[in-house]
Amino acid sequence: MTDHQRMRENAGAYLLGALADPEHEAFERHLADCPECRATVERLRPAAEALPRAVEPLAPPPGLKSSLLEAVREEAGAATRPAPARRRSRWRRSLRLTPASALASAAFLVALGVAAGFGVATLSGDDEPRTLAATVESREIPHASGSLSIPADGKEGGILRVSGLPSPPRGVYQAWVQRGGEVLPQPTFEVGGNGVGAVALPEDLSDATAVMVTREPRGGSRAPSEAPVLSVRL
């Protein structure tokens, strides 16, 4: 087998990233001198480049964009850093209720609506950071507690802290923001061994009416699966 024949066999592996580094480099040197192998690679390239397009689209994690942009802005040396990006519109658009999830949501809203004694404590003025106490909605977790910190006017979201929450046997906790009749999914979170956890809410809270927490499957849900275990009325 000539050197060319041997190299030609590498075209597929080269495009798939399956050559070891020395072979990859040797093949690229060969490509520079071999129009036939270059033509083979260019003919097959569209097929290799189509492979990632076979992947089922997933929603990227909500926190990824803000941390990425923060790093990029730092690198760009922006003197005045723009406000952290929010995923609000993306998340809102993402909420499509199936009949089953709509039913669950309706039950969820009813459960929230009838919950009495929200025990909200506003600790400071309108334009200052506020901390609001959460109400425990589930009898199963009488020792749980939570608070929601909202910086300034709430347009940049807030931070929900909880304690005394048991780890769900399967799944995670997920936060939700209610605005009128809409319930907007927020990030999932887990609690430590002591039942303490926290989650940053990217949603604009300035005109939200409540923040809630439910137990959900890992990866989160697009609509609440059950009644909230904790809630904060805004």
Next chain:
Amino acid sequence: MALVQEGSTRAFELIYDRHGGAAFSLAYRMLPNRGTAEDVTQEAFLSIWRSRQRYEPTRGSVRTWVLGIVHNRAIDALRRNVVHDRRRASAEGLEEREEAPERTELEAARLQEARSVRDALEALPAEQSRVLELAYFGGFSHSQIANMLEMPIGTVKGRMRLGLEKLRNGLEGLVSQELA
């Protein structure tokens, strides 16, 4: 992309909005858990920002460029971690996944495109689609695949080339009208 090359972080944000989902999806398809996939996606986009001057429109779409960088980063992560016994189809990851909902016409078109590519992959002879999957999504080298499948390296390379040839034919039309 021209604005990104001039250093516009706002334009870069739009690139992320447009391609971040596909990038994360590819990383999560290749890597053992969500956390690693997030790290790799972030590393890849930072690398895209840093190497933005190197993008050449004549060599392919922004999407292809972004996904190529994500793929390389994911392979680096796999080979760095050595732990290659993560079978992506394992139940561990599957229930964590949340399908991106169809948000726009573009998203709907991408779902359709994904189905078409998967159909074309499934139409390949099993021995060819297997080596393509192991190499591209599994990040395995040809010699690792040869060991795994107990076959000569030459056979593995041949199946990779033949598989890509057939896939190309199966995708006729789709590859020429790649979505932006």
